[in-house]
Amino acid sequence: MPELPEVETIANGLQTRVSGDRIESVWLGNKPEPLKSSSAEIARALEGARVGQVRRVGKHIVFDLELARSGGRWQWIVHLGMTGRLLIANPQTELPKHTHLVARLASGRELRFVDPRRFGRLEVRAAGFKGPGAEPLQISAEDFVGLFHRRTAYIKSLLLNQTLLQGVGNIYADESLFRAGVRPRRRAHSLRRAELKKLHARVREVLKEAIAAGGSSVSDYVDADGEAGFFQLQHRVYGRQGEPCLICGTKIKKIIVAGRGTHYCPTCQK
DNA sequence: ATACCGACCTGTCAGC
DNA sequence: TGCTGACAGGTCGGTA
Secondary structure (H helix, E strand, C coil), rough: CCCHHHHHHHHHHHHHCCCCEEEEEEEECCCCCCCCHHHHHHHHCCCEEEEEEEECCCCEEEEECCCCCCEEEEEEEEEEECEEEEEEEEECCCCCEEEEEEEECCCCCEEEEEECCCCEEEEECCCCCCCEEEECCCCHHHHHHHHHHHCEEEEEHHHHHHCCCCCCCCHHHHHHHHHCCCCCCHHHHHHHHHHHHHHHHHHHHHHHHHHHHHHHHHHCCCCCCCCCCCCCHHHHCCCCCCCEEECCCECCCCECCCCCCECCCCCCCC
């Protein structure tokens, strides 16, 4: 579900609202848990820890944990998968279905992890998590070109590959390619240098605009306060199959690339 | 190296 | 009303 702008919005909300708070106790659901670390490890790392900085790395939310006792520096890493949510709530409000973790905070509130499809992942690990790829908002145009210009795969597949660029998902890949005028099935090495530079600029532009709008709410995305984002109103191709292109009027096409629904304008994108 | 497919899960919506 | 199938913001592993 959430891509870079949504994860960034959520992480910023959590930084504002829970950083500095202390986790007093943790409840974890059972059965096939959506965990990379064990329940015991997670509970041990979280309970009693003060929450330091909260930020986004790729599509992950990273909580710095400051532990009174063990001294070591740990991080709690949350990947929301398709349907994961991190919500701040009053203890009195009913626990939503599919709640897998509840962290009770010293301030009296709760931080809840809810994930119907269970594609999300929770992990605790030693500090220093960087993620597998480059950050789209930090990489230089030169390095961006270097990432793609020799690769033979479809450019869209590569934009989704988190070990190259981390944070871009299906919506923003389609939106970036539209703005750059590049078809999703172009082989990356067939893109001219100028096209790759343009794509670099458009990826950043789309992500920044989406962050400013609080992300895209396609079906059930909400931020840490339960608020929806608004960038879906600015989608130019994603979800617009059959509708006219906003530039030329051609019907937007939908095909499958890398197993994902892929939207583009056959006229504007070459 | 790359592409496709199924798996992992649940919910929703369109069509019958 | 209820059933069925397709599809959904993500990732992984197997196979050709």
